[in-house]
Amino acid sequence: MKRYSAFAIAREAFRAHTGWDKAWARAEPKRRYDVIIVGAGGHGLATAYYLGKNFGITNVAVLEKNWLGGGNTGRNTTIIRSNYLQDPSAAIYEKSRSLYEHLSQDLNYNVMFSPRGVMMLAQTQHEIRGYQRTAHANALQGVKTEFITPERVKELCPIIELKGPRYPVLGALWQERGGTARHDAVAWGYARACSDMGMDIIQNCEVTGVRTEAGKVQGVSTTLGEIDCAKLGVVVAGHSGALADMAAFRLPIESVALQALVSEPIKPCMDVVVMANTVHGYMSQSDKGEMVIGGGADGYNNYTQRGSFHHIEETVRALVETFPMISRLKMLRQWGGIVDMTGDRSPILSKTPVENMFMNCGWGTGGFKAIPGSGWGFAELMATGESALCAEFSLDRFREGRFIDESVAAGVAH
Numbered sequence: 001m002k003r004y005s006a007f008a009i010a011r012e013a014f015r016a017h018t019g020w021d022k023a024w025a026r027a028e029p030k031r032r033y034d035v036i037i038v039g040a041g042g043h044g045l046a047t048a049y050y051l052g053k054n055f056g057i058t059n060v061a062v063l064e065k066n067w068l069g070g071g072n073t074g075r076n077t078t079i080i081r082s083n084y085l086q087d088p089s090a091a092i093y094e095k096s097r098s099l100y101e102h103l104s105q106d107l108n109y110n111v112m113f114s115p116r117g118v119m120m121l122a123q124t125q126h127e128i129r130g131y132q133r134t135a136h137a138n139a140l141q142g143v144k145t146e147f148i149t150p151e152r153v154k155e156l157c158p159i160i161e162l163k164g165p166r167y168p169v170l171g172a173l174w175q176e177r178g179g180t181a182r183h184d185a186v187a188w189g190y191a192r193a194c195s196d197m198g199m200d201i202i203q204n205c206e207v208t209g210v211r212t213e214a215g216k217v218q219g220v221s222t223t224l225g226e227i228d229c230a231k232l233g234v235v236v237a238g239h240s241g242a243l244a245d246m247a248a249f250r251l252p253i254e255s256v257a258l259q260a261l262v263s264e265p266i267k268p269c270m271d272v273v274v275m276a277n278t279v280h281g282y283m284s285q286s287d288k289g290e291m292v293i294g295g296g297a298d299g300y301n302n303y304t305q306r307g308s309f310h311h312i313e314e315t316v317r318a319l320v321e322t323f324p325m326i327s328r329l330k331m332l333r334q335w336g337g338i339v340d341m342t343g344d345r346s347p348i349l350s351k352t353p354v355e356n357m358f359m360n361c362g363w364g365t366g367g368f369k370a371i372p373g374s375g376w377g378f379a380e381l382m383a384t385g386e387s388a389l390c391a392e393f394s395l396d397r398f399r400e401g402r403f404i405d406e407s408v409a410a411g412v413a414h
């Protein structure tokens with residue numbers, strides 16, 4: 001595949017852009033693959049990419065029931081950070097954040113990583129103590145974060161109201177190299193690189209069954225027919241429970257709709273990401289000028305990829321207290337995605353009761369930031385059977401009571 005470069009843009013400008021290759025090939029399923037990945041979201045595509053790049057495994061198919069990147073990967077608010085509390089979380093999220101730093105160069109695709117800084121507001125004494133604890137833990141983990149004063153918060157984000165009607169801003173946990181990236185571009189960049197390695201990305205191909213024999217995976221049934229594989233990776237976020245059901249085991253996962261909304265575009269007014277746990281809302285400004293606003297998760301299990309009015313009201317109320325200027329903005333659109341929540345708010349990257357079938361799920365409200373790190377670790381687990389990055393996130397932890405509690409780090413949906 002031809003590389004994207006400044007020279008290529010100039011060359012194509014002179015020939016009416018007729019020389020670009022298709023970003024990825026349209027593939028028909030083969031009878032058998034070494035590895036099948038179910039789900040062409042960011043995590044599935046990243047897994048396929050690192051299987052090829054790090055382990056030379058390229059006889060791989062990524063099966064997607066809709067269009068690639070159309071799940072949560074294309075529906076999130078794109079916040080990237082690694083300021084989690086527990087050591088295994090800091091390790092995988094920081095690996096991911098550091099991979100984002102050079103992902104555009106690695107994939108030869110501009111994913112628009114923007115390390116503009118992420119702040120998580122402390123609005124109660126309890127939050128101050130919690131975030132100071134996280135800052136100390138991060139220092140030991142080699143993750144660069146700091147607890148900053150309200151004055152510094154105002155300096156970094158002038159549109160914020162420090163003395164809100166309910167909760168004052170008392171400080172914030174600040175990660176300078178956190179930020180955002182273009183979500184679609186992450187999926188497209190990985191897809192293009194996988195296709196370039198000869199992998200098959202097969203859209204409109206729903207997996208409807210998992211075939212096993214003597215406890216070992218044999219392949220999958222799909223809407224395009226039977227496909228065999230030596231190893232199967234299931235990376236379907238909110239639909240993980242349904243896929244596990246096809247293989248006759250259960251997962252400790254609940255699926256709920258999480259929603260977001262976006263305003264009309266305005267001139268640049270905010271060049272950091274702000275998250276407010278206590279009032280529950282978070283906001284950043286996209287490169288187009290829209291204010292990207294994250295809302296809450298539904299309080300009941302469901303599979304509707306839709307928003308709901310009561311969440312809009314709660315979220316907008318929280319943000320108007322924090323940023324009074326947004327009360328004059330019109331909202332353009334809202335949407336929802338089905339997120340996969342575990343009890344300890346940490347992911348599952350694991351072998352399963354079925355031999356050679358692996359699950360990557362449970363990223364819940366915060367897995368966009370983890371795409372490169374998760375793909376890196378999960379590819380290692382699938383290729384070699386072991387991965388230091390994934391070891392603590394196995395399914396066994398629920399049986400053994402080794403929870404990796406990140407309910408504070410994931411307290412505001414992000």
Ligand SMILES: Cc1cc2nc3c(=O)[nH]c(=O)nc-3n(C[C@H](O)[C@H](O)[C@H](O)COP(=O)(O)OP(=O)(O)OC[C@H]3O[C@@H](n4cnc5c(N)ncnc54)[C@H](O)[C@@H]3O)c2cc1C
Nearest residue numbers: 039041042043065071072073077079207337367368369414
């Ligand atoms: C509103 C919202 C805001 C969010 N904000 C953030 C944020 O700011 N920062 C952050 O880090 N995270 C955020 N997240 C979470 C993040 O989006 C997800 O954790 C992440 O995108 C999950 O990626 P994935 O690849 O696992 O899943 P997905 O992108 O959902 O991909 C799974 C794919 O599997 C496919 N699939 C399902 N069933 C089948 C089947 N039977 N056969 C074939 N294919 C199937 C689906 O169609 C889908 O394309 C947010 C999520 C939402 C919904």
